[in-house]
Amino acid sequence: MIKTWCGMFGLLAAMAAAAQEQPGDFTNQVPLSVSGQGPWYRLDLPLALQLGARQADLGDVRVFNAAGEPQAYALIHQGARHQQSEHQASVKWFPLYDDAESAPGTPKVRVQTGPSGSLIEVQPEEELEAGEEVLRGWLLDTSAIKEPLTQLSLDWSSEREGFQRFSIEASDDLQHWRPWGEGQVARLSFADERIEQHEVTLPGLPARYLRLLWQVPQSAPVLSQVLVQSSATDHVPSPLVWSEPIKGSSLKANEYTWMLPAALAVERIQVGLDQPNSLAPVDLFGRYDPNGSWEPLESGLLYRLTQNGQDAVQSELPLRGETLRQLKLQVDDRGGGLGAEAPLLRVAVRPVQLVFLARGAGPYRLAIGSAAVQGAPLPIGTLIPGVDEQRLGTLGVAEPAITPVIVAPPPPSAAVASASNWKRISLWLVLVIGVLALAAMAWSLTRSRPNSP
Structure with missing residues (x-):
């Protein structure tokens, strides 16, 4: 009897193992196009598809081939930082004067450097009389810093208030300059x-010299301290992936809440500031459990102010990458607030990369969205033995063949649906017949056993 029942359970287990996952088991599907050298392909998983997952760890993501067979895959959650250590150092700075009546541009100067490349003296090419010069910017000597430069911190004389915007350029020889974007400092x-x-x-x-050129030289501050932060790392952090705008609600004056479309490891938020001349000191709170307590995340100043015909905007707050489901923003009303309705919110997360081993004929299809399936990713070292970052960069590339939005899977054709239904019916029929046969066998054995005296 024990052997009989063990055999029955073994048959049940075998039948269950034979029932493989099918594309139709997932709520969202997107066809993939592949290019480059296989058989491995890497896909930057779009955030729009991640939001369709039913499992926070993306355990319900799969890749299927044309025959509906699941492919072996790995998920790579790219880290927020690869920095090993950070250093901050004070650097020398030199004023860049120019003729006040000359056209705006880069001032022409004479530069004297020491044997190691450090700046000794910076003077205008032409002598300027007192009252004729204008301070257009500053030249920073960062030649003593060998690591990549990650942050600039400026301090200036107290009489200058408001916003100061400037362009940032970098050079290694003081002859060829490359743009590094724009910067803004403020004191209010x-x-x-x-x-x-x-x-x-x-x-x-990395850069040996930095050049800061103020957009409005007349309001350029007189610097009193310049600190440069560097990071000893060989890796550049991955760019953030931003969500679509999220609508919120406000049940209390100057307090706004947003429910995220899924549990996300948020690295940064952006608050929509539609109304000009908005100024809002804020405190941000978050929680994973909508019924749990709020935890403080960050404080800062959000603003959109018009000055000299341009908008100066600071609408973002950095976070620590905690997994959150809900956010709350409290605004200090002394700055005027942000209005009665909750502003739109966007959140940024680190990208997720999916790598799969192509087996069988394409086209391939990405499927996501199931609360029932079990997570099936392999470690990347198992999927690709001996893999490293350099090799990952040489893999083939998979991309969504259509715009990655949350959509219901297309209905199967009549023939495919009929075949799939018949396969499932046959499987259950065989299972039921097997169970009945085993039950009859057990009953027969029980009946044929002689009675004890």
Whole structure:
């Protein structure tokens, strides 16, 4: 009897193992196009598809071939930072003067450097009389810093308030300059309080010299301290992936909440500031459990102010990558608030890369969205033995063949649906017949056993 029942359970287990996952088991499907050298292909998983997952760890993502067979795959959650250590150092700075009546542009100067490349003296090419010069910018000596530059911190004389915008350029020889974007510092006083912004993000590249050119030279501040932060790393952080705007609600004045479309490891948020001349000191809170307590995440100043015909906007707050489901923003009404309705919110996360081993004929299809399936990713070292970052960069590329949006899977054709239904019916029929046969066998054995005296 024990052997009989063990055999029955073994048959049940075998039948269950034979029932493989099918594309139709997932709520969202997107066809993939592949290019490059296989058989492995890497796909930057679009955030729009990630939001369709029923499992927070993306355990319900699969890739199928044309025959509906699942492919072996790995998920690579790209880290927020690869920095080993950070250093901050004070650097020398030199004013860049030019003729006040000359056209705006880069001032022409004479530069004297030491044997190691450090700056010794910076003077205008032509002698300028007192009252004829204008301070157009500053030249920073970062030649002593060998690591990539990640942040610039400026301090200036207290009489300069408001916003100061400037362009940033980098050079290694003082002859050839490459643009590094723009920066902005600010100092504002209101309600007996002072709000200051001193830090400017740099692109994480090495440079021996930096040149800051103010957009409005007449308001250029007189610097009193320049600090440069560098990072000892060989990796550049992956770019963030931003969500579509999320609508929120406001049940209390100057307090806004947003429910995220899924549990996300949020690295940064962006608050929509539609109304000009908005100024809002804020505190941000978050939680994973909608019924749990709020945890403080970040404080800062959001603003959209018009100055000299241009908008100065600071609408983002950095976070630590915690997994969150809900966000709450509390606004200090002394700055005027952000209105009665909750502004639109966008969140940024680190990208997720999917690598799969192509087996069988294409086209291939990405499927996601199932609460029932079990996670099936392999470690990347198992999927590709001996893999490293250099080899990952040489793999073939898979891309969504259509715009990656959350959509229901297309209905199967009548023939495919009929075949699939018949296959399932046959499987259950065989299972039921097997169970009945085993039950009859067990009953027969019980009947044929002689009675004890």
